[in-house]
Amino acid sequence: MPGKVVCRDEWLAARKELLDKEKAAVRAAAAFKEQLRNDFPMVKLDKAYTFEDPKGKYTLAGLFQGRKQLIVYHFMLGPDDEAGCSGCSFLTDNLPSSLTHLYAADTTFVLVSRAPVAKIEQYKKRMGWDFPWYSSFGTEFNWDFNVSLDKDVKSPVVYNYKEMEKPFKGELPGLSVFYKEGNDLFHTYSTYARGLDGLLVTNQLLDLTPLGRQDVPWKRHDEYDSKDLKAN
Structure with a gap:
């Protein structure tokens, strides 16, 4: 006990x-x-990026959906991945069930992955999510915000604001915030790794209990065995 x-x-x-x-x-x-x-300062963005969803293509400004602020969760789903990252899936399950309150605060929230649209839509349907989710496939967006790493191209490889000790190639998680003033876009904040912990409401609730997080190996929510989910 x-x-x-x-x-x-x-x-x-x-x-x-x-x-x-x-x-x-x-x-x-x-x-x-x-x-x-x-x-905290911000950086004006001059590079053009293109994103895509089933309805069409968009600039970064288009992702704001007419609001002043944009929060992007960099979801780990690459072009060659068969499924989304289980950790990113756990985090997405912890997001608000409704984005209405963010919208009321002039803020848009979206997911962005480097996988093509068809792969994103397939996984989105499997998970039962309706969050806005865009593909950055074919652009440098993920590399510029240090969530797609390529040991053969970028040297040194930097993640979470420091050089990685071991070479790494692939996708990593992160969250970036942008601000729009007129036609100008600004990058205001990014966080990675443990900096994302505050989004995990499940962990915040478990932290208040005697057993804590218990080092549970989080799975995608459709992968738990029935014995993992005890009935009331």
């Missing part, structure tokens, strides 16, 4: 002590977000 069993008064004392640390963590997170909003 995790932890120890104590009386209510001892539990309350421990909870108050933990609350101080919890509040400090919340304040630190708030300070980080304030710096990101108010003090």
